[in-house]
Structures are given as C-alpha cells and as structure tokens.
Amino acid sequence: KNEVEQSPQNLTAQEGEFITINCSYSVGISALHWLQQHPGGGIVSLFMLSSGKKKHGRLIATINIQEKHSSLHITASHPRDSAVYICAVIRMNQFYFGTGTSLTVIP
Amino acid sequence: DTAVSQTPKYLVTQMGNDKSIKCEQNLGHDTMYWYKQDSKKFLKIMFSYNNKELIINETVPNRFSPKSPDKAHLNLHINSLELGDSAVYFCASSQVGTGYDEQFFGPGTRLTVL
Numbered sequence: 001k002n003e004v005e006q007s008p009q010n011l012t013a014q015e016g017e018f019i020t021i022n023c024s025y026s027v028g029i030s031a032l033h034w035l036q037q038h039p040g041g042g043i044v045s046l047f048m049l050s051s052g053k054k055k056h057g058r059l060i061a062t063i064n065i066q067e068k069h070s071s072l073h074i075t076a077s078h079p080r081d082s083a084v085y086i087c088a089v090i091r092m093n094q095f096y097f098g099t100g101t102s103l104t105v106i107p
Numbered sequence: 108d109t110a111v112s113q114t115p116k117y118l119v120t121q122m123g124n125d126k127s128i129k130c131e132q133n134l135g136h137d138t139m140y141w142y143k144q145d146s147k148k149f150l151k152i153m154f155s156y157n158n159k160e161l162i163i164n165e166t167v168p169n170r171f172s173p174k175s176p177d178k179a180h181l182n183l184h185i186n187s188l189e190l191g192d193s194a195v196y197f198c199a200s201s202q203v204g205t206g207y208d209e210q211f212f213g214p215g216t217r218l219t220v221l
Contacts, residue, residue, distance in 0.1 A: 033209070042214055043197060043215075045210045045211065045212065046209075047209070048208055048209045048210075086150060088150075093155070095152040097151065097152075099149060100150075
C-alpha cells in the first residue's frame with residue numbers, strides 16, 4: 001500500500017468547472033508538496049504546505065494535518081490546466097509520492 | 108535565464124556502458140535533488156544534497172553515484188547501465204533553510220538503455 005493516495009486517478013472536466021484533487025497520506029509529515037507535470041513532461045512545483053491554506057491565482061491548496069489530507073482546487077478551469085498533478089509528502093528526509101491525477105479540461 | 112538545467116536532454120546508450128547526467132542551478136539554492144520517473148510515470152526521489160553533503164540516499168543500486176563539486180552542481184553517474192535504468196531523470200533544487208521549500212525542476216533527461 002502506498003503511503004500517499006490520490007483521487008481521482010483520472011478526471012475530465014468542462015472548461016470553467018471547479019476542480020478538486022485529493023491527497024491522503026498515512027505517515028506523519030513535515031510538509032506536503034503539490035506538483036504539476038505538463039503533457040510535455042516538464043514539472044512545476046505548485047505549493048509546499050505544512051499547515052492551513054495557500055492560494056496562487058486560480059489554484060488553492062489546503063491541508064488538514066489531523067486528518068492527514070490535502071486538497072488541490074482549481075477554480076474556473078481552463079484547457080491549459082490539463083496536466084498530471086502529483087502529491088508528495090515529506091517526513092524527516094523521506095519523500096513519498098502519490099501516483100498522480102491526470103486532469104483533462106475540455107474547451 | 109534557465110534556473111535548473113540538465114544535459115543531455117536525451118541519452119541513448121548500450122547496456123553495460125557508463126554515463127553521466129549533469130545538473131546545474133543558478134538560483135543560489137543550497138539543496139539539489141535527483142528524481143527518477145519510470146515508464147508508469149511514477150516519480151521517486153533518489154538523492155538529495157545540501158551544501159554538497161548527501162542528506163537523502165534512497166535505496167538505489169550503488170551503480171548510481173551522485174557527485175556535487177559545488178553547491179550549484181549535482182551530477183549523476185551511472186555505471187554498468189541496465190535495461191531497467193531506462194527512465195526520465197529530473198534534477199531539482201530548493202532553498203531548504205529551516206524547512207523544505209518549493210523545488211524548481213530541470214527539464215528532465217530521457218535515458219534509454221538498449
């Protein structure tokens with residue numbers, strides 16, 4: 001069993017929809033990382049969280065340490081948001097990765 | 108200006124060969140990482156160096172050896188390449204300080220072992 005579980009695995013949305021991607025983990029962590037991998041393969045770091053909530057443009061990330069859960073929200077989704085979103089948790093100097101959520105936003 | 112660069116972008120080689128992938132960052136970060144992404148797109152950390160000192164060394168074959176000549180560079184040497192080493196390798200950097208901060212990734216090196 002993977003220490004980090006993401007849901008859904010695949011997600012298709014219409015442009016403009018509000019999107020939520022979930023990440024649950026089973027270990028105590030010091031931080032949680034949301035990554036975006038574009039269809040071309042490039043990886044971008046979206047957020048690093050240890051508590052609460054962060055917002056950047058149309059992206060919002062939240063984390064509940066007690067429930068060992070994080071969500072990534074995308075408001076007013078756009079086809080350029082189509083990518084794989086990867087959750088990773090950091091515990092001591094150990095990194096644990098989710099298997100990713102593949103998002104397709106249709107115009 | 109490229110923040111994190113890797114060379115080469117593509118590497119095709121025969122089994123048994125020794126190869127290196129270079130990584131450089133111009134962000135002034137103190138920590139650099141190597142990741143491997145396999146054919147199923149699963150990302151896994153391999154190594155991390157902080158100020159030229161190894162701080163993360165996941166279970167990888169000892170054929171893989173990172174070398175950090177200075178804070179701005181973390182090169183990956185792979186000896187006796189095997190078919191299973193075929194993957195995309197990503198370098199990244201961050202400023203860790205008192206805790207982990209967001210990472211900046213290089214464009215990746217696609218290694219194909221024939």
